[in-house]
Amino acid sequence: MPPSYDVVFASSNRHKYSEARQILDSFGMTLGFFRCRLEELQSDSLVRIAAGKARDAFSRCNRPVIVEDDGLFIDSLGGFPGPYSSYVFETIGNRGILKLVGSKRSAKFVSVITYCDGTTLKSFNASVNGFISRRQSGSGWGYDPIFVGSDSETFARSKLKNESSHRYRALKKFSSWFLRM
Ligand code: ITT
DSSP: OOTTSSEEEEESOHHHHHHHHHHHHHTTOOEEEEEOOOOOOOOSOHHHHHHHHHHHHHHHHOSOEEEEEEEEEEGGGTTOEETTHHHHHHHTHHHHHHHHOOSOOEEEEEEEEEEESSSOEEEEEEEEEEEEOSSOOSOOSTTTTTEEOTTSSBTTTOSSHHHHSHHHHHHHHHHHHHHHO
16 A cells, blocks of 8 residues: 555445545545454444544554444434444344334434544544435445435435545544644
8 A cells, every 4th residue: 555645444345435535635635545454342332333443454554544433323222223323234234124113203323533643543523414215225335225324315325425424524633633733
C-alpha cells in the first residue's frame, strides 16, 4: 500500500471502506484499505469495541489507522441488535429483523470511528434517526434495504446516504479533528 494515504481504514467490510473513502475524499482526505478481520471484544459499548479494534488494527498495520464499529438500534426491541448488529445480520438477517419489529418502527444507526496512531486513541460518535421499513427495498448491502432515513427512502435506494448517514456524520467529526492536528 503506498505510504501517501492520510490514514488507512481497517475492516473486513469493503462496503464500509468504499463509502468512507468517498466521504473522506469530499473532505479532502485520502484513505487506504487494510482488509482484515479484527478482534472484536464482547461489550455493550460500541466505543469500547471500536477502541479494541483500533488497537488491534494498529498493532497489525503499524501506521495511522481508523476503524469503525456500527450498530442498528431498534426502539421497539429495546435497542436490539445494537452492538450485536454484525452477528445478527449474519444469522437472522433482514428477513429476521422484519419479523421481529413491532408496530413502532423507529430506529437509529450509530457509527463510532476510532483513530489510532500508537500514541493517540480517539473516538468520534454519530447517529442518524430513521425507521425500519415494512419490506426490503433496493439492493444495498447490510441493513440498507430496511433502514429508512430522512428522505423517506431506504438507504439502499437513497441518493443522499453518503451525505447524511451515521458514517458521514462520524467521519465529518473525525476529518475536522484530523485536519487540525
Ligand atoms: P468490521 O468490523 O470488519 O469493520 P463489520 O461488517 O463486522 O466489519 P460492524 O461490526 O461495524 O462491521 O457492523 C455492524 C453491522 O451493521 C454489519 O452487519 C454491517 O453490515 C451493518 N452496517 C453498518 N453500517 C451499515 C450501513 O451503512 N448500511 C447497512 N448496514 C450497515
